Amino acid sequence: MRSFPLSSDRFDRRTFGQRFGLALIFVLLMLALALLSDRFLTPANLTNILRQTAINGIISAGMTLVILTGGIDLSVGSVLALSVTIGAALMKQGWPVELSVLAALATGAGLGCINGVLITLARIPPFIATLGMLTMARGLTLMYTQGQPITGFPAAFRWLGAGDIAGIPVPIALMLLVFVAGGFLLYRTSFGMQIYLLGDNPTAARLTGVPVNRLTVLVYTISGFCAALAGLILIARLDSAQPTIGLGYELNAIAAVVVGGASFSGGEGGLVGTLLGALLIETLNNGLNLLNVSSLWEQVVKGVVIALALLLYRAIGSRNSR
Amino acid sequence: MTSATPRLKLINVSKTFPGVQAVKSVSLEAYSQQILALVGENGAGKSTLMNIINGVVQPDSGSIMLDGVEVRIDSPRRAQSLGITMIHQELALIPELTVGQNMFLGREPSRGGWIDWNELYRQTQQVLDRLGIAISARAKIAELSIAEQQLVEIARALSYQARLIALDEPTSSLTDRETEILFRLVRQLRAEGVALIYISHRMEEIFALADRIAVMRDGELITAGPASEFTPQRVVQLMVGRELQPSASQPAQPRGEPILRATNLVAGKAVRGVSLTLHRGEIVGMAGLVGAGRTNVARLLFGADRLDQGEIWFEGKPVSIRSPRDAIRLGIGLVTEDRKAQGLFLKQSVRNNAGAGLLERLSRFGFVNFRALTQQVSDLTTRLRVRTPSLNQQVRNLSGGNQQKVIIARWLALQPKVLILDEPTRGVDVGAKADIHALIRELAAQGMAILMISSELPEILAVSDRILVMREGRITAELNRAEATQDRIMQAAVGQE
Ligand SMILES: Nc1ncnc2c1ncn2[C@@H]1O[C@H](COP(=O)(O)OP(=O)(O)OP(=O)(O)O)[C@@H](O)[C@H]1O
Ligand SMILES: [Mg+2]
Numbered sequence: 001m002r003s004f005p006l007s008s009d010r011f012d013r014r015t016f017g018q019r020f021g022l023a024l025i026f027v028l029l030m031l032a033l034a035l036l037s038d039r040f041l042t043p044a045n046l047t048n049i050l051r052q053t054a055i056n057g058i059i060s061a062g063m064t065l066v067i068l069t070g071g072i073d074l075s076v077g078s079v080l081a082l083s084v085t086i087g088a089a090l091m092k093q094g095w096p097v098e099l100s101v102l103a104a105l106a107t108g109a110g111l112g113c114i115n116g117v118l119i120t121l122a123r124i125p126p127f128i129a130t131l132g133m134l135t136m137a138r139g140l141t142l143m144y145t146q147g148q149p150i151t152g153f154p155a156a157f158r159w160l161g162a163g164d165i166a167g168i169p170v171p172i173a174l175m176l177l178v179f180v181a182g183g184f185l186l187y188r189t190s191f192g193m194q195i196y197l198l199g200d201n202p203t204a205a206r207l208t209g210v211p212v213n214r215l216t217v218l219v220y221t222i223s224g225f226c227a228a229l230a231g232l233i234l235i236a237r238l239d240s241a242q243p244t245i246g247l248g249y250e251l252n253a254i255a256a257v258v259v260g261g262a263s264f265s266g267g268e269g270g271l272v273g274t275l276l277g278a279l280l281i282e283t284l285n286n287g288l289n290l291l292n293v294s295s296l297w298e299q300v301v302k303g304v305v306i307a308l309a310l311l312l313y314r315a316i317g318s319r320n321s322r
Numbered sequence: 323m324t325s326a327t328p329r330l331k332l333i334n335v336s337k338t339f340p341g342v343q344a345v346k347s348v349s350l351e352a353y354s355q356q357i358l359a360l361v362g363e364n365g366a367g368k369s370t371l372m373n374i375i376n377g378v379v380q381p382d383s384g385s386i387m388l389d390g391v392e393v394r395i396d397s398p399r400r401a402q403s404l405g406i407t408m409i410h411q412e413l414a415l416i417p418e419l420t421v422g423q424n425m426f427l428g429r430e431p432s433r434g435g436w437i438d439w440n441e442l443y444r445q446t447q448q449v450l451d452r453l454g455i456a457i458s459a460r461a462k463i464a465e466l467s468i469a470e471q472q473l474v475e476i477a478r479a480l481s482y483q484a485r486l487i488a489l490d491e492p493t494s495s496l497t498d499r500e501t502e503i504l505f506r507l508v509r510q511l512r513a514e515g516v517a518l519i520y521i522s523h524r525m526e527e528i529f530a531l532a533d534r535i536a537v538m539r540d541g542e543l544i545t546a547g548p549a550s551e552f553t554p555q556r557v558v559q560l561m562v563g564r565e566l567q568p569s570a571s572q573p574a575q576p577r578g579e580p581i582l583r584a585t586n587l588v589a590g591k592a593v594r595g596v597s598l599t600l601h602r603g604e605i606v607g608m609a610g611l612v613g614a615g616r617t618n619v620a621r622l623l624f625g626a627d628r629l630d631q632g633e634i635w636f637e638g639k640p641v642s643i644r645s646p647r648d649a650i651r652l653g654i655g656l657v658t659e660d661r662k663a664q665g666l667f668l669k670q671s672v673r674n675n676a677g678a679g680l681l682e683r684l685s686r687f688g689f690v691n692f693r694a695l696t697q698q699v700s701d702l703t704t705r706l707r708v709r710t711p712s713l714n715q716q717v718r719n720l721s722g723g724n725q726q727k728v729i730i731a732r733w734l735a736l737q738p739k740v741l742i743l744d745e746p747t748r749g750v751d752v753g754a755k756a757d758i759h760a761l762i763r764e765l766a767a768q769g770m771a772i773l774m775i776s777s778e779l780p781e782i783l784a785v786s787d788r789i790l791v792m793r794e795g796r797i798t799a800e801l802n803r804a805e806a807t808q809d810r811i812m813q814a815a816v817g818q819e
Contacts, residue, residue, distance in 0.1 A: 190681035200669050201664075201666065203663060204667060206626075208679050210678075
């Protein structure tokens with residue numbers, strides 16, 4: 001495949017530095033873990049890391065687009081929960097797997113679309129709009145399920161979590177698919193390029209004829225869709241849909257995007273960074289598990305890593321502006 | 323005529339950015355009680371040199387002496403403590419804060435550890451009043467016009483006890499009246515013993531103010547000396563390194579059929595019943611004071627603001643332009659006056675900035691034809707002589723004048739039928755300005771209808787076929803090229819006919 005000549009950040013030293021720095025940290029982390037634990041560098045464990053990454057990775061892909069526009073989607077965890085609850089319930093009622101899956105994806109996309117409409121037409125700031133959606137979608141989920149998990153899905157559905165395509169576990173394949181499709185969308189289409197313009201300077205974007213509202217609605221729709229897709233993989237693997245599923249996932253996704261080098265002010269960052277960010281976080285989790293570090297510490301370590309990544313970017317950024 | 327030790331002495335200062343040597347071994351002096359004018363083409367390195375003095379940019383080599391003592395200026399804060407302040411080319415105020423908050427940012431007067439807001443606003447108002455600037459200290463920056471913001475910026479720089487003040491194109495968004503205020507301030511400061519460095523592309527200003535003139539070209543200092551040793555022609559020649567064709571006004575082109583007609587446009591208090599017609603192949607200049615409503619009219623025609631009343635006809639049909647997107651689809655373009663806030667995508671490349679409007683046009687099934695995009699953009703940037711090491715350069719790294727050219731390129735790429743230009747040559751050097759004027763004429767000759775808003779009367783007079791003058795939201799005069807003079811325009815603009 002040809003390189004992306006217009007990817008807005010090619011040859012830009014800062015982004016290059018970020019990405020290189022991130023890749024370097026990643027490699028160092030892998031090395032350290034390989035030395036510390038002989039169970040780390042095994043094919044089974046590495047596959048495991050990728051599988052674990054799939055859920056957060058897919059959500060983060062959608063979140064990347066949102067953050068690139070200068071927005072934020074806090075509702076992904078709840079949207080995920082409501083979507084899979086609907087999908088799971090339909091399956092339990094005997095709907096065909098395919099249709100149930102489609103219904104779940106449509107729910108995710110639909111909720112995302114509502115977010116987008118609230119933000120553009122009702123002019124509610126993204127933070128507030130998606131916070132509202134977070135509460136509402138979670139509330140509906142709890143109401144519908146009465147707090148009870150839905151379990152026991154058809155084998156055809158569980159394939160999403162446990163099956164494989166040509167030797168590649170389905171979750172990993174789907175994650176790759178999402179990132180490749182996302183990459184095309186972001187770096188090859190006018191839609192993708194306009195996302196960068198919108199995030200960089202919304203006023204100028206409007207005055208340049210960028211269809212700001214349409215773009216925003218689409219981006220939140222994609223984010224909702226990604227959340228639903230990730231959720232389906234998750235419940236297929238667990239063979240159960242808890243009403244509290246996806247709680248706090250928005251933070252993991254935001255963390256991956258930010259560690260991946262995107263800036264909250266929009267117009268800066270990309271999917272490659274996000275993928276690396278998601279992998280880094282999951283590798284760290286995995287390593288801490290292998291080393292038998294208490295899961296309480298995991299949170300702390302994660303926080304420290306995010307802070308370090310941001311410091312690194314700050315350092316690179318200021319050095320190059322001199 | 324100069325005192326013994328210069329206030330500022332630069333010795334062999336150099337600075338290289340990736341792909342560009344912005345400043346090449348420059349040695350230069352600035353004296354107290356003198357105004358040094360620094361001139362040069364867009365991208366010559368003037369702003370970079372000032373950024374070095376102000377601690378924003380670190381030189382790669384060379385040394386800086388302040389009153390005979392070698393200093394290291396590693397941050398703007400350090401520069402401030404040394405008594406060096408700068409008025410930046412691009413506005414650096416925080417729009418959400420008030421004038422006073424901006425003025426005392428980071429050095430707010432306090433009482434018992436708390437910010438003393440009354441004192442802050444009192445001091446701010448004092449500074450503004452002393453400078454004769456009629457703006458409230460409690461006004462929010464976002465509510466001020468660009469010109470007013472510029473004055474606030476100047477007032478802020480002056481509120482420090484400065485030994486050296488650098489002004490980077492301070493008048494590029496000021497009208498004559500505000501420019502007068504600024505000149506008065508600058509002269510007053512000179513008398514108080516401050517050393518001033520003044521960057522401008524306007525020869526009249528330079529010769530009105532400067533005691534000494536320094537010319538830069540391609541990062542090098544070509545020459546420096548007393549202003550009396552220069553003439554405007556000589557300065558321009560030194561700047562560009564070649565003889566420049568004067569942008570002579572050409573005979574008026576025969577105009578084509580009407581393409582855009584607006585009747586009785588009304589929007590709030592800014593536009594109170596404006597009717598105008600633009601014809602193919604005609605350049606209409608729009609003059610008036612800042613705040614007369616010129617930009618508002620442009621924004622209404624472009625669908626950027628909502629119309630309260632009035633009708634717009636395009637190519638003989640009534641149209642409803644509800645967004646810039648609608649306008650662009652019809653074939654209307656607008657180069658906005660505030661390039662940083664309304665035009666540039668600072669973090670994106672030169673190519674994405676110049677090609678921003680082309681993305682959809684050059685797509686099939688959503689996929690952009692990047693080869694065609696690059697081709698078109700590079701044709702235009704070459705034609706406009708945009709100085710950039712590559713099209714992948716982030717646009718924020720370009721000099722101010724080159725950023726302006728990138729935005730003009732963006733609209734030319736769309737080949738609109740009607741092009742509205744709001745202060746199109748803001749911050750553009752003499753040579754490039756002549757290029758842009760020639761380009762505007764060429765576009766008109768090809769049949770484009772042009773509406774050019776400008777606060778520079780010579781520019782209006784040199785380029786326009788017909789001139790509209792606005793005052794307080796209305797068109798107060800319409801003059802054809804033959805009858806237009808600076809005086810008549812000014813009279814219509816201030817309302818003494
Ligand atoms: N941070 C930066 N990174 C890379 N290149 C830069 C940077 N800042 C300036 N340059 C380059 O250095 C050169 C000099 O720029 P500078 O802004 O000093 O020009 P200038 O003389 O002020 O021009 P103008 O009249 O247009 O304002 C330009 O080619 C510009 O692109
Ligand atoms: Mg400059």
